[in-house]
Amino acid sequence: MSRIDVISSFARYEMRRAIARRKVLILVGFTILLCTLPYYGLSRIAYRIPAPDYPYIWVTVISFVGPLFLNFTAVLIAAGAMSEEYEQGTAELLLSKPVNRSDYFIGKFLGGYLLFLAILGLDVFLSVASAYATFGVQLSLGLLPGFILAQSFASLLFYSLAFMLGELMRRSSLAYIFSSALFFSSFITNIYLELIYTLTGNGFYRTVQMYLPTSPADSLAQQYILSRLPSTILFVLRLVGAGETVASSANFNIALILVYTSIGLLIAAVYFTYSDISRKVS
Amino acid sequence: MGNDLSSSPSPLASAVISFQDAVKNYGRAKTIGPVNLDVKKGEVLGFLGPNGSGKTTCIRMMLGLIRPSTGKVLVNGLNPISNHVNSLRNVAYSPELPNIQTFLTPSELLSLVLHELHFSGSDRQAEVRRVLELVGLTNYADTKVGKLSKGMVQRLSVAQALIGSPEVLVLDEPMIGLDPAGSSHFRELFRQFSKEHNGTVFMSSHIMGEVESLCTSVALIHNGRIVFRGTINEVIRNTLEFTAIVVESSPLSEVALSKIRALDGVSEVQIGQAKNGNTLTETEIIVRSEQSSELRSIISQLIVNSGAKLYTIKQAENLLERAYIEALKGNDGKKREDNLQ
Structure with a gap:
């Protein structure tokens, strides 16, 4: 038995634990609705959509609503990963065994993240299937692996920050509140800064906007996919807001995601390593 | 007195658990310690004390779950915080009415624990079956923990401690929630563990009868300090x-x-x-x-x-119960005198 086996057993445990909580089932329900209903709605106004855009309609939900929803999904999964264990008093039993704390930490992180990837996979599958069902054959599906990779990497940002807040708070309600507040305040600030920049033209606001966690997390996957689509599908491009996103490069976004993720993980790991394992707190 | 177990271990035997001036400071409100206590191999120690006296804090320091503010705790000669895996390799803990994820079944929990213990190979299922049989949970192997009674969860707590053949058992109120037959069965189980495997037992309990019938020695903690340490006869003779x-x-x-x-x-x-x-x-x-x-x-x-x-x-x-009550009274009296002086 290697440490990898121990880590993978913790990861499996975390996936089952998160699934056993109803919130994951609710998230799956939302995913199903979010990835099917918009296509049905678009099909009702299909006469207003230019026919050449039909084969690319799958892009709409995936690259526009998807990142926002997926990042929030990451927040909801990660915020409870550590905090719920303290709250329920179950961490104590697992950590009283001769096991490295780091194995537990990595296993929990990976378990929740794998669950997130499963929801991301479901999101992509349902979107493409719904697009196919409502608008016929879809093209450029070869972009999907790259999109999935970009989105999984981008979502690490909020996943790590929420994971960190769960470890620091050790109460799931507080962890959810603080992580959601972080997510939405960044999202709303982003919109305001965009507006102020448009009105004033002051580059300072755009610079601040570029460094907000929402910018790279929401735009990386979109950047990847939109830059590879034909420029003639104007309806789809307009619908997903192409050209309205923060004007930072993909490399800058990748670097920023790495920085935020590392900070979140580092703080969580240090706190977890050096602090006492609290007893049941609720 | 029903001390069926072998007498106190040889003084030459090394301490499996050692508290050396260990203090846990919970801020101005409360301090546990300094605690000085050695538990030798093969010893069956009853760890007694009123609620809030520091029993659980000591157990948690021993298991590396919390770190002492000053002083140190050694398990198998090693620090359970900095050398968690090696110090606790042969140590198992059964918490009082443990919090176990309700979606797990006893089999699944025990399998997870075996993974944690690096228990390898095809013997895993056999070990799970052995331990479930040992604690009388064979018929509930695949029942979700959420559907088990309090007593069964307590049995599961002991099962997850006994799995993987540990050498040191740390038991926090192991008989809580058990029916008389269950208590008797577990008493016998712990006796066997001590006699046949020369296992060390560190048992926190409020049930004096259990301690008296099972333990070779006791340590009494009060207001965060060990106020007595010795054999049961010694505590009775010295106190009463x-x-x-x-x-x-x-x-x-x-x-x-x-x-x-x-x-x-x-x-x-x-x-x-x-x-x-x-x-x-x-x-x-x-x-x-x-x-x-x-x-x-x-x-x-x-x-x-x-x-x-x-x-x-x-x-x-x-x-022992009378001695325990007397000892606590005596300690409170001594404290009052100290304060007056």
Whole structure:
């Protein structure tokens, strides 16, 4: 038995634990609705959509609503990963065994993240299937692996920050509140800064906007996919807001995601390593 | 007294668990320690103390779940914080009414624990079955924990501690929630663990009878400090300064009672209520002597010679409880005196 086996057993445990909580089932329900209903709605106004855009309609939900929803999904999964264990008093039993704390930490992180990837996979599958069902054959599906990779990497940002807040708070309600507040305040600030920049033209606001966690997390996957689509599908491009996103490069976004993720993980790991394992707190 | 286990371990045996001036500071409100306590290999130690005295803090320091503010705790000679895996390799913990994820089944929990213990190979299923059988949960192997009764969850807590053949058992109120048959079964299980595997048991409990019948020694913690450490006989002798022998017999004659009173070491004879229509009397004989076991045979001989029917003669069973209460009172009194000075 290697440490990898121990880590993978913790990861499996975390996936089952998160699934056993109803919130994951609710998230799956939302995913199903979010990835099917918009296509049905678009099909009702299909006469207003230019026919050449039909084969690319799958892009709409995936690259526009998807990142926002997926990042929030990451927040909801990660915020409870550590905090719920303290709250329920179950961490104590697992950590009283001769096991490295780091194995537990990595296993929990990976378990929740794998669950997130499963929801991301479901999101992509349902979107493409719904697009196919409502608008016929879809093209450029070869972009999907790259999109999935970009989105999984981008979502690490909020996943790590929420994971960190769960470890620091050790109460799931507080962890959810603080992580959601972080997510939405960044999202709303982003919109305001965009507006102020448009009105004033002051580059300072755009610079601040570029460094907000929402910018790279929401735009990386979109950047990847939109830059590879034909420029003639104007309806789809307009619908997903192409050209309205923060004007930072993909490399800058990748670097920023790495920085935020590392900070979140580092703080969580240090706190977890050096602090006492609290007893049941609720 | 029912100390069936082997006597105190050899003083040469090394300490498996060692608290060295360990202090846990919870801020201005509360401090536990300094605690100094050694537990030797093969010892079965009852860890006693009132609620909030620091028992659980000590156990959690021992398991590396919390770090001492000052001083140190060593398990198998190693620091359980900095060397968690090696120090706790042969140590298992059964918490009081543990919090276990309700979606797991006993089999799944035990498999997870075996993964944590790096228990390899195809023997895993066999080990799970063995332990489930040992604690009487075979029929509930695949029932979700959320559907188990309190007693069954407690059995599962002990099962996850016994799995993987540990050498040191740390038990926090192991008999809580168990029916009498379950308690008796577990007592026997822990005895076997100690006798057959020379295992060390560190047991926190409020049930004095359990401690008295199972443990070779006790440590009494009060207000965060160890106020007594020794064998059960020592704690009784030092705290109560007497032991008691209980005799169940037909009513004893005045002559027999006078002879008993006159025995060297006997300080008091208390005659209890007659039972069974005056055919049986319970007499408690207070003994202030080191030789209470020798006195027992002398007293039985004396009763039989007096013509009375002797049904049972044994050392009083609740002495540890009396000693415990006295020790706590004494410690509080000492503290009050210290404060006055």
